[in-house]
Amino acid sequence: MGCNIAIDGPAGAGKSTIAKKVAKELSFIYVDTGAMYRAMAYYLLSQGIKGDEQEAIAEKCQGADISIEYKDGEQIVILNGENVNGVIRTEEVGNMASVSSANPKVREHLLKLQRTLAASNDVVMDGRDIGTTILPDAEVKIYLTASPETRAKRRALEYEQKGIACDINQICQDIVARDLRDMNREISPLKQAEDAVLVDSSEMGIDEVVNAILHVYRQKVQA
Known part of the structure; x- marks a missing residue:
C-alpha cells in the first residue's frame, strides 16, 4: 500500500510546482493529473472538437491512450505514444481541459490509471x-x-x-x-x-x- x-x-x-518539490523531498512519485487532463484536451482539440460538443467529447475521448513515464527524474506525459509535454501548457488547452474534465466519460477513462498508481506507490x-x-x-x-x-x-x-x-x-x-x-x-x-x-x-x-x-x-x- x-x-x-x-x-x-x-x-x-x-499546485504542480509545489507537488513536484514535495515529492522530491520525500522520494515519492509525482502524478500530475492536470497534465493528464491537458493531454486529453490537446487530443480532443487535435480532433477538431470544441468545448461545447459534449457528445463528441464523450465519444472521441476513448481514442486517447494517456500514460506517465519518468526519464531522468522528469515526468513525461505520453499521448498515443508521443511525448506531449511541450504542447499541453497553453491557455487554449487549459480552458479545454477545464470543460472536458467535467465530462463523465473523460473522467472514467483516466480515473483507473490514477488510482492504480496511488494504490501501489507513495505518490x-x-x-x-x-x-x-x-x-x-x-x-x-x-x-x-x-x-x-x-x-x-x-x-x-x-x-x-x-x-x-x-x-x-x-x-x-x-x-x-x-x-x-x-x-x-x-x-x-x-x-x-x-x-x-x-x-x-x-x-x-x-x-x-x-x-x-x-x-x-x-x-x-x-x-
Missing part, C-alpha cells in the same frame, strides 16, 4: 478533486490556493519567461471564470475536502509552501 498526499486547488495556485497527486474524489482516503490532504490577482501575475511571469506575449488582465479574467466553472460543475466540483489543510500561498514563497506541507505530512504520518 502506498502513502498518498493529495493537493487540490484552483488553476494557477502553483503526491495534484488536481481539482484528488482529496474529495480520486483519493478520498489519502493520508494527507492539502487545499492550496492564492488570490486571482496573485495567480494571474505568476502565470504572466511564466509566459514572459518563455517569450510569450500576454495580457495580465485577460489572464485574471480567465482565472476567475475558470474558478466559477470548476466550482459549479456537476461532477466532482472543485472544493476543499473536510479533512484538508488550507494553505494560502498569496504571500508565501515556494519553499515556505513546501515546508508547510512537509510539516503537515510529518504531523499526520510520522507522528
